[in-house]
Amino acid sequence: MWTYDRKLQYPVKIARPNAAAAKVIISQFGGPDGELAASQRYLSQRYSMPYREVAGLLTDIGTEEMAHMEMVCAIVHQLTRDLTIQQIEEGGLAPYFTDHTVGLWPQAASGTPFSATVFASKGDPITDLHEDMAAEQKARTTYDNLIRLVDDPDVLDPLRFLREREIVHFQRFGEGLRIVQDHLDAQNFYAFNPAYDR
């Protein structure tokens, strides 16, 4: 189960509101490669993972992604809470404001609502770990794109931290894949699915 620690994993302190920045950064909350997708992907996959080291990794990274989701939401919240109506309109946030005011709702920058269809939980350890490695690269690319779009150093700082974590997670999932392969027949990794076949 989860305990809540009353802190952010890394500080978020943003002085200047910015509707346009919020509009794109929200993708790392509810977008296809965002932190909510990542956390639900890993936390869903862990149940069928037969190797305890890798189940541990999925649990621990899945939990960290929830902390990252909290950071992204803190960024968007601080960018939007003091916006005037004029700033909202100029920043392109009027459609979002209509349905959510300056509340947080998981959607992509495009407006597409969050859905489980953005991730896979395939019940096959080799497949799931490849999914996870790809997910971390997609998230890293998304942070690269956000870092290009944003100027404010208060916003860039936590975005850079979050980007670095994606790279570390990618490394760990690669190690997880090797652990899975070590358990399987070196002549044929696909001989059976260790999550299901007896």
Next chain:
Amino acid sequence: MARGADSLMRQLQAASFAVDDLKLYLDTHPTDPRALEQYCRCRDIHGMVAAKYVAEVGPLTAEDVPCDGRWTWVDAPWPWEGEV
């Protein structure tokens, strides 16, 4: 780095993050002796900084709330407010 109450939070975040990062490494390297030794040291440092934070600033988990006549959990700023 900001001075004042939130510099203790910065120390806490750094100490806690060290443990977070080691946890992931140990998940895939559970017998690595150097990592285990680092984990033990970082965990102890985190424990000390957390205890100091709770004593001087406020609760980190709901179970840090003292039995003093008020549920202080709802008093302090929440982390997303950006005050600490």
